[in-house]
Each structure stands twice: as C-alpha cells, then as structure tokens.
Amino acid sequence: MSADGSTIHVSDTDEAAAERAEVQAGRLPYRYGLQWQAPFQERVAAQLRPGIRVLDVGSGARPAVPSDQRPRGCHYVGMDVSARELERAGPDAYDEIVVGDVCTPIPSLSAAFDLVVSWQVLEHVSSMRAALDNQRAALAPGGRMIAMLSGTWAIYALAARVIPHRTSITLQTRLLGADPRDKFPARYDGCSDRSLRRQLTESGWSSWEVVPYYKAGGYLRFSRPLLRSYLAYENWAERTGRANLATHYLVEAVA
Numbered sequence: 001m002s003a004d005g006s007t008i009h010v011s012d013t014d015e016a017a018a019e020r021a022e023v024q025a026g027r028l029p030y031r032y033g034l035q036w037q038a039p040f041q042e043r044v045a046a047q048l049r050p051g052i053r054v055l056d057v058g059s060g061a062r063p064a065v066p067s068d069q070r071p072r073g074c075h076y077v078g079m080d081v082s083a084r085e086l087e088r089a090g091p092d093a094y095d096e097i098v099v100g101d102v103c104t105p106i107p108s109l110s111a112a113f114d115l116v117v118s119w120q121v122l123e124h125v126s127s128m129r130a131a132l133d134n135q136r137a138a139l140a141p142g143g144r145m146i147a148m149l150s151g152t153w154a155i156y157a158l159a160a161r162v163i164p165h166r167t168s169i170t171l172q173t174r175l176l177g178a179d180p181r182d183k184f185p186a187r188y189d190g191c192s193d194r195s196l197r198r199q200l201t202e203s204g205w206s207s208w209e210v211v212p213y214y215k216a217g218g219y220l221r222f223s224r225p226l227l228r229s230y231l232a233y234e235n236w237a238e239r240t241g242r243a244n245l246a247t248h249y250l251v252e253a254v255a
Contacts, residue, residue, distance in 0.1 A: 019218065029235060031215060039211070039250055040064075040119060040148045047115050047144055048074070055113040055138055056094075057102050057131075057147075058121030060085030063093050065117070077113070103130040109138045115146070122149040123157070128190030132203040132253075139255035145205075147251045152188040152195075154216050154247035155230060160186055193243035200253055208253035212246030214238040 016036065023033035044065060048054075051073040056064050059078040070076055078094035079102065080086050086097045100106050102118075103125050116135045125131045135145050150157060190199055193212055200208040214234050220227040237245040 018221075028217065029231065031213075031238075032217065036215065037119070037148075039213075040146065043146050043250070043252055044115070044117055047146070050074070052115060053077075053113045053140075055079060055109065055116045055135075057116060057118040057135065058124065059089070059094075059118075061088035062119075063089060064119045067092055101125075102134055103127050105134055105137065109134075111138070111140045113138050114140060114143045116143070117145075118147040118149075120148055120150065122147055123151075123186045123188050123191050125189060126187055128195070129199050129203065132199055132205075136203055136205060136253075136255050141255060143255045145251070145253045145255070148248060149191055149251070150186065150188070150248055151193075151212075151246050152191040153245050156216060156219050156247075157186070157188045157191070160188070191249070193246060193249065196249060196251060200251070205253040205255060208251065210243075211250040212243040213248040213250065214246055216247040 019028060020033045022028040023030060041064075048065070048071050050071045052071065053075045054065065054070075055077050057079050058081075060080045060082060063076065063078060065076065067076070075095050077096045077098060078086055078089065079098040079100060081099070081101050083097075083099045086094070086099065098106065098109070102121075116138055118135075122128060122131055132145075139145065190196065193210060196210050197208075200210070214237060217227055217231050217234065220230050234247070236242075
C-alpha cells in the first residue's frame with residue numbers, strides 16, 4: 001500500500017498460476033507459489049505519495065507502476081535505450097520519456113527525482129557501477145532507488161554465456177512459450193551479492209539493502225528430471241544462505 005493509501009496490484013500470469021498449481025501438488029517449493037513481483041511492488045508502493053517524481057529506468061513497454069495506480073500529481077518519466085519500446089507502452093504510459101542509456105550521464109536528470117525504479121533491467125547494462133552512479137545522481141538528497149535484477153550465477157545467466165542470444169530466444173519461445181519481443185541481451189555485470197554490496201558502497205549511497213531470492217526452476221519446466229536436479233541445488237543454496245548464488249536480487253538504496 002502506498003503512502004496515500006493506494007495499492008499497486010500485481011497482475012497474474014499463466015506461468016505464475018501454473019507454478020502455484022505445481023506448489024500445491026508438491027512438485028515445487030513454497031517460494032514458487034508467491035507472487036514474484038510482490039516484494040518489489042510493495043517497496044515501491046511504500047514510497048509513493050502525491051506529487052512524487054519517479055524515473056523508471058529501462059521501463060520500455062511496461063512501466064513498473066501502471067498509470068492508473070500512481071498517486072495524484074505524480075510525475076512519471078520512462079527511460080529506455082529504445083524509443084520503439086517506449087512507444088509500445090502507449091501514449092498515456094508516461095508523463096515524459098527519455099531515450100538514453102542509464103550508463104551514460106544525462107545532466108538534465110540530475111537531482112530531478114524522488115524515486116528511481118527498475119524491474120529486471122540492471123542485468124542488461126554494460127557497467128553496473130556506471131548505472132548505480134547515474135541513478136544516484138538522478139535522485140534528490142534522500143531519494144531512493146528500488147530495483148529487481150537477475151543474478152550472475154543463476155542457471156539462465158550461465159547458459160547465456162555459452163548460447164548465442166538468437167538461439168536462446170528461439171529455445172525460450174519453443175520450450176517455454178516466451179514472447180521474443182521481451183527478451184534482450186543480458187551482460188550480468190556485477191550482478192552478484194558480493195559485487196552489488198561492494199559497488200553500492202563505492203558509489204556513495206548513504207544506506208542500502210540487498211535481498212537475495214532463489215527462483216529459476218521455471219526455465220527447466222520442460223523437463224521434470226532436469227527440474228528436480230536443479231531444485232535440489234537451488235534449495236541447498238537458499239537453505240545455506242549462499243547469497244552469491246541467488247537467482248535474483250532486490251536492491252533498495254538511499255542517496
């Protein structure tokens with residue numbers, strides 16, 4: 001629930017519903033039955049208030065906060081390297097758009113925002129350090145960054161190192177029913193618990209938190225033997241607190 005009493009509603013997907021059914025049948029761990037976007041959306045909603053200035057990094061066709069769920073007077077800016085992706089969002093998705101790379105300083109954005117958000121974007125940047133520096137620069141003093149990103153050592157990240165991107169898209173489309181328009185090359189620069197903590201410290205954030213998550217079995221749902229083997233490993237990593245092996249990270253930092 002946001003500061004003005006509104007709630008960000010997390011939309012369900014066919015994949016999420018299928019995973020919950022697998023959890024109920026005892027074939028997937030409990031964490032797979034949780035709404036995947038909920039922790040991110042809850043943190044974002046807690047910061048929303050009337051008149052807030054929000055920069056959505058890498059927002060493209062899907063803003064992190066839908067227009068009908070923003071507080072009164074909110075100024076919502078979408079930023080993406082692709083003008084085409086921003087156009088896919090529709091004419092009412094943003095109050096303003098910026099076509100640019102978060103790894104490149106944009107002086108006009110300096111100290112212009114109260115909140116910077118990004119959903120599954122930072123694994124795609126060429127330099128995590130530059131992205132963190134530029135997001136902090138875009139925030140007014142005391143402003144916050146909230147981001148969810150994929151981890152360097154997740155099974156899909158390891159596969160991305162050896163499988164060409166076009167081949168990967170074809171496989172995900174055929175085996176998982178993924179929409180190829182939503183698949184972009186990922187670099188996974190600095191996307192580990194250890195690296196994120198070091199870079200957040202070096203980037204000069206006044207405070208920060210990195211929360212690990214473990215949920216990548218969906219990529220292997222086409223093969224039950226592979227899925228069972230993988231889950232044994234993922235459950236071990238989660239149970240023993242191997243944060244550097246997490247599949248995703250939720251990051252909240254204060255400028």
